[in-house]
Amino acid sequence: MVRRRSLSPHARSVLAAMVEAGGGWLHGYDLSRRAGVKSGTLYPLLIRLEAQGHLEAEWRPPTEPGRPPRHAYRLTAAGSRLARENPPIASEAPLAGKPA
Amino acid sequence: MTRRLAIVVAELAARLLPSPTRAWGLAMTREAASIDHAGAALRFALGCLGCALREAALFQLLRPVRGAQSSSSETPDVIDALRLHPRALTGLCAVIATGLGLAYLTFAGAPAFYLVGNAVALVLGFLIVGLLMATGGVGERTLGTVAVALGALLVATALFGTHADGATRWFTLFGVSTQPSLMLVPPLVMIFARTRGTLATCGMALAALALAMQPDRAMAAALTAAAGALALVRPDRRTLTVLALAVVGLATTVLRPDALPAVPFVDRVFYTAFAAHPLAGIAVFAGVVVMMVPPVAGWTSDPANRPVHAAFGALWLVIIAAAALGNYPTPVVGYGASAIVGYVVALLGLPRRSSAAITRPSAVGEKTVRQDGDLRAGAAVAG
Numbered sequence: 001m002v003r004r005r006s007l008s009p010h011a012r013s014v015l016a017a018m019v020e021a022g023g024g025w026l027h028g029y030d031l032s033r034r035a036g037v038k039s040g041t042l043y044p045l046l047i048r049l050e051a052q053g054h055l056e057a058e059w060r061p062p063t064e065p066g067r068p069p070r071h072a073y074r075l076t077a078a079g080s081r082l083a084r085e086n087p088p089i090a091s092e093a094p095l096a097g098k099p100a
Numbered sequence: 101m102t103r104r105l106a107i108v109v110a111e112l113a114a115r116l117l118p119s120p121t122r123a124w125g126l127a128m129t130r131e132a133a134s135i136d137h138a139g140a141a142l143r144f145a146l147g148c149l150g151c152a153l154r155e156a157a158l159f160q161l162l163r164p165v166r167g168a169q170s171s172s173s174e175t176p177d178v179i180d181a182l183r184l185h186p187r188a189l190t191g192l193c194a195v196i197a198t199g200l201g202l203a204y205l206t207f208a209g210a211p212a213f214y215l216v217g218n219a220v221a222l223v224l225g226f227l228i229v230g231l232l233m234a235t236g237g238v239g240e241r242t243l244g245t246v247a248v249a250l251g252a253l254l255v256a257t258a259l260f261g262t263h264a265d266g267a268t269r270w271f272t273l274f275g276v277s278t279q280p281s282l283m284l285v286p287p288l289v290m291i292f293a294r295t296r297g298t299l300a301t302c303g304m305a306l307a308a309l310a311l312a313m314q315p316d317r318a319m320a321a322a323l324t325a326a327a328g329a330l331a332l333v334r335p336d337r338r339t340l341t342v343l344a345l346a347v348v349g350l351a352t353t354v355l356r357p358d359a360l361p362a363v364p365f366v367d368r369v370f371y372t373a374f375a376a377h378p379l380a381g382i383a384v385f386a387g388v389v390v391m392m393v394p395p396v397a398g399w400t401s402d403p404a405n406r407p408v409h410a411a412f413g414a415l416w417l418v419i420i421a422a423a424a425l426g427n428y429p430t431p432v433v434g435y436g437a438s439a440i441v442g443y444v445v446a447l448l449g450l451p452r453r454s455s456a457a458i459t460r461p462s463a464v465g466e467k468t469v470r471q472d473g474d475l476r477a478g479a480a481v482a483g
Contacts, residue, residue, distance in 0.1 A: 029144060
């Protein structure tokens with residue numbers, strides 16, 4: 001049986017930011033800004049969400065020529081369900097545009 | 101410049117990540133490289149470095165739990181490689197501990213030249229190590245001669261050194277006051293721990309005599325602790341003789357008065373650092389913990405060379421304890437070049453590769469690994 005734990009405010013913010021993206025792919029830096037979490041917090045969350053099947057990760061081609069491919073992320077169906085079950089806590093709502 | 105630094109930091113983070121999550125390191129590096137604003141890229145990379153350090157620490161802590169689940173073909177991680185290379189690990193810990201010391205001095209408001217002095221000492225220590233390694237291997241007899249010379253220098257300090265408040269344990273060189281015992285005793289102990297030769301025994305005897313003459317209670321206790329640790333791990337006639345002499349020397353220092361006042365940023369640092377600034381206190385305590393990482397790692401992962409790791413660990417543990425208990429210099433993290441040089445140079449007495457590397461050749465990415473930790477056959481300290 002899978003043990004369920006209450007998600008941290010940061011995890012909720014990351015999930016909410018991905019839901020807000022409407023199922024589109026997000027890069028790490030963009031996601032950290034949308035969710036208002038620093039990279040040091042974001043990546044451990046992404047690693048675990050991906051390992052648990054809540055997140056898809058893939059290399060996406062660059063949008064500008066001369067740039068290398070970047071890792072991008074979007075929620076799986078299970079991830080979307082997890083996001084719905086764990087909305088952001090009011091005071092910890094995503095702060096769009098906050099520097100990571 | 102900032103952008104380049106950001107990428108270097110992100111690449112370091114990628115290398116530190118444990119093998120199961122290493123693929124994420126490339127994602128971090130590419131992401132940091134794609135951020136337009138250099139300052140934001142550096143902040144992003146520093147966050148990634150923090151993440152990598154936590155993941156690496158977690159990976160190591162959970163290693164026993166994973167146990168047999170670990171595959172022998174698992175890609176080695178940086179921490180694993182360092183554990184198998186005691187000298188490299190000690191060098192890295194010297195850099196980290198000195199860096200934390202610089203942080204302490206900064207937060208505590210020490211004069212700028214104190215910071216420069218410690219930084220220069222670190223560079224000097226590595227220069228000495230580099231020069232000694234470049235000279236190639238030397239035999240046990242040469243090492244023994246060096247040990248006697250080190251012991252004689254300690255006696256010379258007691259006879260001709262700078263005198264203050266009833267103690268003669270300093271030497272002024274080019275206007276800079278140094279404490280030779282902190283520089284010379286660590287390498288001397290390491291030579292004795294590895295060779296156990298007659299000359300090295302004489303060097304240790306001279307050191308015990310010199311520390312009693314100076315008097316230097318802290319270093320006499322450290323010498324006794326190192327000899328005691330060696331006697332526990334490897335009891336033999338010469339080690340027991342050195343232990344007996346060290347105990348007599350320590351007893352002499354205890355009987356003699358030692359009323360030196362505390363020097364700011366050098367002594368009583370454990371007590372004053374937190375009062376100066378919380379981050380200063382954290383830096384000091386983290387620094388001394390880092391200093392003790394190499395002997396603990398060596399003891400657990402290098403059973404064939406436990407005597408040298410035990411001697412190194414006991415020596416520095418007691419120097420740290422003395423700094424906590426009395427008016428004695430706080431090594432490496434407090435202001436003082438001598439301990440930094442002593443800590444760095446002493447790493448030459450540690451094996452380049454641990455004995456565990458022999459049974460795990462793939463763990464360091466090599467087909468075959470030769471143990472060079474045993475000086476009993478006349479191999480070189482600096483080899």
